[in-house]
Amino acid sequence: MRRPRLLLALLALAGAIATGATAATSADPGITAKTILVGGTTPLSGSASAYASVARGANAYFKYVNARGGVNGRTIAYKFVDDGYDPARTVQATRQLVEQDKVFAIFNSLGTEHNAAIRDYLNAAKVPQLFVASGATTFGRDFKQYPWTIGFQPSYRAEGWIYGKYLARTKPGAKIGVLFQNDDYGKDLMAGLKQGIARSKVKVVAAQPFDVTSPDVQSQISRLKASGANVLALFATPRHAIQGYVFANRLGWRPLIINNAVSSASNIMTLAAEGGTNKAVENSVSIVFLKDPTDAKWRNDAAVRLYRSIMSRYARGANQKDVYHVYGMAVAYEFAKVLKAAGKNPTRASVMAQTRKLNDPANPFLLPGLTIKTSATERFPIEQALLQRWSKGSWKSFGGLWGYRAG
Amino acid sequence: MAEFFQQVVAGLATGAIFAALALALVLIHRATGVINFAQGEMAMFTTYIAWTLTANHGWSYWPAFAATLVLAFLLGVGLQRVVIRPIERASILTTVIVTIGLVLIFNGLAGLIWSAEVRAFPSPFPNDTWEVGGVAISQQDVGTFGVVLVMVTVLWAFFQFTKTGLALRASALNPDASRLVGVRVGWMLAIGWGLAAVLGAVAGMMTAPTVFLDPNMMQAVLIYAFAAAVLGGIDSPFGAVAGGLMLGVGLNLIGTYIDFVGAGLRLPVALLIILVVLLVKPAGLFGKAVTRRV
Amino acid sequence: MKRADLYRVGVFLLAVAAVLYLPQLRWVSDFRAQQFAYVAIYFIALLGLNVLTGYTGQISLGHGAFMAIGGYTTAILISEQGLKIGGHTFASDMKDVWTIPLAGVVAGLAGFLFGFPALRLTGLYLALATFAIAVAMPGLLKYERFEAFTGGGGGINLFGIPGLTGALEGVTIPVIDRTISFNEWLYYLCWTVALVMFALAWVLLRGKIGRSLRAVRDSELAAASSGVNLATYKTLAFGISAFYAGVAGSLLAIATSFVNPDTYPITLSIFLLVGVVVGGLGSLWPLVFGAIFIQFLPLWAQEVSKAQGAPAVVYGVILILVMLALPGGAGGLLRRLQSLTSRGYHRDR
Numbered sequence A: 001m002r003r004p005r006l007l008l009a010l011l012a013l014a015g016a017i018a019t020g021a022t023a024a025t026s027a028d029p030g031i032t033a034k035t036i037l038v039g040g041t042t043p044l045s046g047s048a049s050a051y052a053s054v055a056r057g058a059n060a061y062f063k064y065v066n067a068r069g070g071v072n073g074r075t076i077a078y079k080f081v082d083d084g085y086d087p088a089r090t091v092q093a094t095r096q097l098v099e100q101d102k103v104f105a106i107f108n109s110l111g112t113e114h115n116a117a118i119r120d121y122l123n124a125a126k127v128p129q130l131f132v133a134s135g136a137t138t139f140g141r142d143f144k145q146y147p148w149t150i151g152f153q154p155s156y157r158a159e160g161w162i163y164g165k166y167l168a169r170t171k172p173g174a175k176i177g178v179l180f181q182n183d184d185y186g187k188d189l190m191a192g193l194k195q196g197i198a199r200s201k202v203k204v205v206a207a208q209p210f211d212v213t214s215p216d217v218q219s220q221i222s223r224l225k226a227s228g229a230n231v232l233a234l235f236a237t238p239r240h241a242i243q244g245y246v247f248a249n250r251l252g253w254r255p256l257i258i259n260n261a262v263s264s265a266s267n268i269m270t271l272a273a274e275g276g277t278n279k280a281v282e283n284s285v286s287i288v289f290l291k292d293p294t295d296a297k298w299r300n301d302a303a304v305r306l307y308r309s310i311m312s313r314y315a316r317g318a319n320q321k322d323v324y325h326v327y328g329m330a331v332a333y334e335f336a337k338v339l340k341a342a343g344k345n346p347t348r349a350s351v352m353a354q355t356r357k358l359n360d361p362a363n364p365f366l367l368p369g370l371t372i373k374t375s376a377t378e379r380f381p382i383e384q385a386l387l388q389r390w391s392k393g394s395w396k397s398f399g400g401l402w403g404y405r406a407g
Numbered sequence B: 001m002a003e004f005f006q007q008v009v010a011g012l013a014t015g016a017i018f019a020a021l022a023l024a025l026v027l028i029h030r031a032t033g034v035i036n037f038a039q040g041e042m043a044m045f046t047t048y049i050a051w052t053l054t055a056n057h058g059w060s061y062w063p064a065f066a067a068t069l070v071l072a073f074l075l076g077v078g079l080q081r082v083v084i085r086p087i088e089r090a091s092i093l094t095t096v097i098v099t100i101g102l103v104l105i106f107n108g109l110a111g112l113i114w115s116a117e118v119r120a121f122p123s124p125f126p127n128d129t130w131e132v133g134g135v136a137i138s139q140q141d142v143g144t145f146g147v148v149l150v151m152v153t154v155l156w157a158f159f160q161f162t163k164t165g166l167a168l169r170a171s172a173l174n175p176d177a178s179r180l181v182g183v184r185v186g187w188m189l190a191i192g193w194g195l196a197a198v199l200g201a202v203a204g205m206m207t208a209p210t211v212f213l214d215p216n217m218m219q220a221v222l223i224y225a226f227a228a229a230v231l232g233g234i235d236s237p238f239g240a241v242a243g244g245l246m247l248g249v250g251l252n253l254i255g256t257y258i259d260f261v262g263a264g265l266r267l268p269v270a271l272l273i274i275l276v277v278l279l280v281k282p283a284g285l286f287g288k289a290v291t292r293r294v
Numbered sequence C: 001m002k003r004a005d006l007y008r009v010g011v012f013l014l015a016v017a018a019v020l021y022l023p024q025l026r027w028v029s030d031f032r033a034q035q036f037a038y039v040a041i042y043f044i045a046l047l048g049l050n051v052l053t054g055y056t057g058q059i060s061l062g063h064g065a066f067m068a069i070g071g072y073t074t075a076i077l078i079s080e081q082g083l084k085i086g087g088h089t090f091a092s093d094m095k096d097v098w099t100i101p102l103a104g105v106v107a108g109l110a111g112f113l114f115g116f117p118a119l120r121l122t123g124l125y126l127a128l129a130t131f132a133i134a135v136a137m138p139g140l141l142k143y144e145r146f147e148a149f150t151g152g153g154g155g156i157n158l159f160g161i162p163g164l165t166g167a168l169e170g171v172t173i174p175v176i177d178r179t180i181s182f183n184e185w186l187y188y189l190c191w192t193v194a195l196v197m198f199a200l201a202w203v204l205l206r207g208k209i210g211r212s213l214r215a216v217r218d219s220e221l222a223a224a225s226s227g228v229n230l231a232t233y234k235t236l237a238f239g240i241s242a243f244y245a246g247v248a249g250s251l252l253a254i255a256t257s258f259v260n261p262d263t264y265p266i267t268l269s270i271f272l273l274v275g276v277v278v279g280g281l282g283s284l285w286p287l288v289f290g291a292i293f294i295q296f297l298p299l300w301a302q303e304v305s306k307a308q309g310a311p312a313v314v315y316g317v318i319l320i321l322v323m324l325a326l327p328g329g330a331g332g333l334l335r336r337l338q339s340l341t342s343r344g345y346h347r348d349r
Helices: A004-024 A049-067 A087-100 A112-124 A158-169 A186-196 A218-226 A240-250 A268-280 A304-312 A323-341 A348-355 B001-031 B040-055 B063-088 B093-116 B139-161 B163-173 B175-180 B187-212 B219-232 B237-257 B266-280 C003-024 C030-056 C063-078 C096-118 C123-142 C146-151 C181-206 C208-218 C220-225 C231-256 C266-279 C289-304 C310-326 C329-341
Strands: A035-042 A075-082 A106-107 A131-132 A149-151 A174-181 A201-210 A231-235 A256-259 A284-288 A384-391 A392-401 B129-132 B136-137 C083-085 C088-091 C171-173 C178-180
Touching: A035 A087, A049 A075, A049 A304, A049 A323, A075 A087, A075 B266, A075 C289, A087 A106, A087 A112, A087 C030, A112 A149, A112 A186, A131 A323, A131 C123, A149 B139, A158 A186, A158 A231, A158 A284, A158 A384, A158 A392, A174 A186, A174 A218, A174 A240, A174 B136, A186 A231, A186 B266, A201 A218, A201 C231, A218 A240, A218 B001, A231 A240, A231 C146, A240 A256, A240 A268, A240 A284, A240 B187, A256 A268, A256 A392, A268 A392, A284 A392, A304 A323, A348 B040, A384 B139, A392 B063, B001 B040, B001 B136, B001 B163, B001 B187, B001 B219, B001 B237, B001 C208, B040 B093, B040 B187, B063 B093, B063 B187, B093 C266, B093 C310, B136 B139, B139 B163, B139 B187, B139 B237, B139 C096, B139 C123, B163 B175, B163 B187, B175 B187, B187 B219, B219 B237, B219 B266, B219 C123, C003 C181, C030 C063, C030 C181, C030 C208, C030 C231, C030 C266, C030 C289, C063 C096, C063 C123, C063 C231, C063 C266, C096 C123, C096 C231, C123 C146, C123 C266, C171 C181, C178 C181, C181 C231, C208 C220, C208 C231, C220 C231, C266 C289, C266 C310, C266 C329, C289 C310, C289 C329
Parallel strands: A035 A075, A035 A106, A106 A131, A131 A149, A174 A201, A174 A231, A231 A256, A256 A284
Antiparallel strands: A284 A384, A384 A392, B129 B136, C083 C088, C171 C178
């Protein structure tokens, strides 16, 4: 599906150079000799406000960079504004950032529908929409239509695919029951899973959707159990994923549980275990691409130590166990790196051109061995992950790196 | 058949929580004609207090539970005195808007104090299940159900057999006449708010072990409680409890047995059914129809 | 025309002039024009909700749902995919402006129909019934079998499609042959519609309909016994009210150039009610203050502090303080001031 096609690659490259060259003559908004201003939206209020940690982590990292002289002599100002997780407000806030605050780029805005709502506008205005905080496939796949947009995290489809392949290889008789959030995120994971188990004996025997607004998922889990599934896939955000464990345990059901990466941080797993469900949590499988700050094996890791010191200095009072902060730092690190690579006089176009040739095997906040890589025809920055198994209170990774290959 | 009973048992536990919060709504509505939108957020907030007592101050469960109920009562009384009483004479909608303001404040404060992170909340009941004829009955669910039942009974006895209870009922029914016979109606309203907050705290502390604690924990529950209260009849305490249980069981059965519904349309269909019920019985299942004298 | 009416028409014309002139002021940046466009949208929705809640005394917690109906009508009519029913594509590439009245009519019809079962419900039961529509609406819009129309959870993106008049390059107004920016276009479009809707509401409510609706609110019995047909006026109020909501929803879709189930959340319905009460139940033009309140307070609240939860606390505290200080909303305050300045001279509301 994404095999490089030479002609297209050349065309895209030529286009990039051309636009870069013309844009360089006039300075873009949001950038001066001393500063660069980027902005983004995030839910600071409402039901999704736990995700605000991503923006706060990124902000703390920029402050750290600024304290050390910034990037090419420029300090990075990052203005993140609340959208209450309502796409209509995302649109308003983004237009305000672009038209009133005159940001150089939109960076790290959070949410699938939210980014989809502003994508056409940003592309028409030729404002970079950098490192979208959503794993929806469209942000990496549809780059021809949206050259000013790029994602960051592994796509949900790739993640689902990895689980599917893993089951097909190691548990040929698996019957999967899926609990999925009834939106693009849940459906993308599900589509990837189905793609991964294609042409194998593994089957999805039941799939139960739930709405983010529902108080609990008891009825769904009970139906999944009744379907005779022996694998339970939790394609849900933390609250409902934890409930998946709790209710499976209450029903005395002991399937192999697959928990998606949005909800598999150690602190969340520990919570699920504290809910008295140790046995249900044990041997869960998930993917991982970030260094989890609560994981004992990173206790003395240089990057995690840096993470802690940045947090205590620039995000005082924030919960350092929250892995979303690490995600924010990883994405902020990559942005700083792109900015540096774009040279002394970066333009919107030249920054965008840099995001099309990422090749960074050393983002310190990601697992060692992971490479952030893009090309003219391949716009999924992180496509690799490790599988990990929860055992006696912590995640243990196993096997080699999984890289998503369609088909 | 086992699945049917499984869904019913699961529904009863969820329903008990809806019932507790619905009852809190009914209490305040009966006394003041106001729907307290902040009931859910107050419940969440008091649950955080219980969490702080157990997790940060090392209290054991039942003392923390009791202390939380006392604090919840004071919170309810205080709110009525400070923000509700001054606008007593304004339209009911003004009061409703003030409770919406309280929703924002409690939700925000919880985030400000305890962050939006999801937390585990202890439960006094063991996490085991009983197997009865292929149906797994969770001891947690049984405990939740029992606690709510006890609370409702105590409350009912309080209203029925104590002098304060009588005064409370009187001032809700006819404030002017009560004033004439020496009931301090203003304080009775405050006590009503306090008791409602206590019920909410129970609902919150029973919800949290299952859905886990975060600032948005009670938002969905409040919508269901509202529906349950109206289904049962907004002025009928018994109706609130029955409505909550019916809603809990009904939601599960709809999702299980009506195939096109699935989980996606569970809520719309449940609401549609409630609407139909209301069209037949406009004052809810157990509410008394208002008769007006000309 | 009475003398007082002439005076009012004069004030209205002054308001029109002010609205037209506002974007020329220097402190109103191009972007602010867009924010004020949203004020106009909320103003329209509040006018409609006020017909129901302020004039007829029926509480609706579901006007966000009628806005959603209007917004989706516009989105489906102008989006390129169009409305497909059984192989027929019901034409699209309609211009957005023409869909505004249609959106109003569709929503109005929905409201009118909803008004019939609502006849049996009063007070909180009605509030719940309307709340139920708002709660159920996102689920319905996401439902798989409607996805062909609604685009499911992903919604419908309108930016850059031919049906949308607004574009980044600006908009050329045909008659005066002037090009204005996207934001100015939104401003003028929304405020033009808002002023028309305002005038309509004023004409409607000062006559027989308004009197009858107020009679229904004050005492259904008295109204009925003096010959007001309760059923007609209550369903009519629902219809009118939903028509306004539909128009507002349509404009919201155009201004946001995107619709999905989350763009018309439950909180929208609740904040519309907040706006009506802050503006003043039973008032007309003071509702502008309600609209300004719900548009700008969330933006301003997060300027105070961005800490977790802090904007909500600021918003909540201000809302309560406003209610404590002005239990009758802006309209109530103005009425009080008016009665102070012209003691003994009673104007009808």
